[in-house]
Each structure stands twice: as structure tokens, then as C-alpha cells.
Amino acid sequence: MAQGAGEVHGTVAEGFEAVRAEFAAFVGAEPVDPGAQLAAYQDGRLVVDLWAGEVTGDSLSGVFSVTKGAAYLVTALLVEEGLLELDRTVADYWPEFAAHGKGAVTLRQLLSHRSGVIGADDGFAAEELADDRIIAERLAGQRPFWQPGTAHGYHALAIGALVGEVVRRVTGSSVQELYEERVRAPYGLDFYLGLPESERHRHRDVLPMLPTAEQQATMAASAHPGRYNRLAIAFNTSADPAFDLVAFVNSRTALAKSPASVGGVGNARGIAGMYAAMLGGFNGRGPLLKADTVRDFARPQSVGEDLVAGGSASYALGFQALGLEYPALGADTFGHAGAAGALAFGDPRTGLAYGYTRRRFAFPGGPAPENERLARAVYQAAIA
Structure with a gap:
């Protein structure tokens, strides 16, 4: 049900009042996003549960690359159980992957965005x-776009399928199936890899970006002229016909199959809840991962120049090393952002788990700028 654009709904725990004020300042500004949600848990307790605009706290929408966190969680479970070893080669599990000089790529390197297999030559x-x-089958025979292991770059639309194929070769099940069986269903999370028909009525399409004239000028000035540069390959904009990521994530096919790189559907409670479940007891169940596993998967592996996105980027084992990206957060904070503006993370030191979603695709893409303020407010309340 649609609500007043600037009106904030929901609750915060004692001590988190400043978070509500920060959220209200954002949703009351111009231009107002047509729907945003913010949730946070500390030690498994819901301490922030806010929403505004044309959504409720229960509404679901595509969260783009926040989805990758679920794939990495499934991988971490299998590593913890000894079914996967980080320093064995991917080809040990998936022999076809060795083509074109990829035979020495380890699972650790793959997770750390160091394999160079960022997409397909022809999209x-x-x-x-x-x-x-299908993605995995095609990428097994793809040449890497740099010498594997020598550098890192964001495997934007490929990493979920690549990691997922390793998981499937070892278990016989997909990432989506294992996530549903071992994570979403038992912990009661509102974060789906494959949206059931019974939940479709709660889904709200992500809306395309509406850049201002100034933002349009910035986009035009920064646009790369090459159709076949690494960024275009990784985000499939080199494909013919042209690929529309927003339309793709909203499509019934993507909602049903939920590709593990970008296809997850959830709300702020759901994506924050996944990290809360990793860190400790949640919804009456124990933690999904041991503390040592969380520490290993949160440790930065690839830091510095990103050969795909440009600029600096920091990756742990799959997860983004957000303690390096957001200085106001704890050093060990790990998680993942989504292209439209969503962000989810966990901080093992404070037991804090954070989730934010918005319907309108944020400029310039990636975690929406307001996350810096919102995450800081949540973190400061958590450690006060």
C-alpha cells in the first residue's frame, strides 16, 4: 500500500532514535525516493525497522548484487564442513574450467575476483x-581478461554462476537450493533466491534511475567510448541486443530463477537478517557459521585498483571488505552492495547487521550515497 513519501513508518529500539531522524531527513528530501527500507539487528535483536514511501516493511524488491552474499554464505558453509578447500584449484572440482590457462585458478582466487573471467567475449x-x-558452461571455455591471480576486477554478472558451479559439482545441488534449505527457510528470512508465486503480491519493481541534468552531464563525461572494454564485458552492455539490467531484474524469468550474482529478492529485514544469522543466534536458532569462518571470509584478499570498475575496491572472500570502504564502520565489517542502491553487511565485533533497500535506482549505481550516513548512524548507536 502506498504511503506518504516523506512519512516514516516503523520502530527503533531505545538508543537508536538518531537513526530514525537520519532516515527521515533522507526520505523528506528532494527528489524523494518512491520507497526505501532500513533494518538493523544487534546480537539478533531487531533494533531498527523503518520504511517510507510506496513500500511497507514487508514489501520485496530486487536487491541486485546483495544477492552475491547468499552465494558466498553457502560457499562458507561448505568450506567449514570440509567439502570445499579454498586453496584447491577450481578445476579440481570443475575440470572444464581449466581451458585457456585457467587450470591454476584456486577457489580463493575465484572468490577474490582474481580469475579474470568477468564475462563472455560476445556477451x-x-x-x-x-x-x-548456462553462464557457467559458457565461461568454462572463456579466456580470462587478465592473467589469473595477478590482479582483481569485479566479476559483476559472472561470479555467482562460477562459484555456483563449484558448489553444484561438489554437492549436486545449486546455490539457490542450498540457500533455501539451509538458510532462508530455517531462519525465516524475507530474502529469496527464487521468488515463490505465493509471495509475488509483495513484489515491487525496481524503478530506473532518473538522473538530474547535472548527473546526466557527469555520466556523459565519464562514459567510456569502448563497447568492448572490461566494464562493458563485465556488465554485459557489450551484448547485442542491448542489455537492460533493471528490466532483467524485474522480469518474471529472473525472479523465478534468481541468478546468484544479481537475482535475489528481499526486503531490508531479510537481507540484514541473513548477516545476523551468520554472526550469532537468530530467530531461535544458533549461528550459521563459526566465528573463525566468519573471520576468514571477512578478511581482505584483494585491495587496490579494480581492473573492471576502475578506482580502488576491496574484496574479502567474495564479500566486499566494507570496513575499508566505510571508515566509520568496524574494521572487520563485510557484506555486499547492490547496483540500485541496496546494502547489507555484518560486523562481527559489535554483532551488528544492517540492511537497506530502495526502489529507485540510485545515481551513479552501487550503494546509494545515503548509506554512508545511515550506516554511520546505526553503527554509532550500536557502540554507544
């Missing part, structure tokens, strides 16, 4: 990108 059709098995 993917949208129907192909909805199916992780």
Missing part, C-alpha cells in the same frame, strides 16, 4: 543470464 542474451548453468 549474453538476457535469457542466458537468468540461468547460472
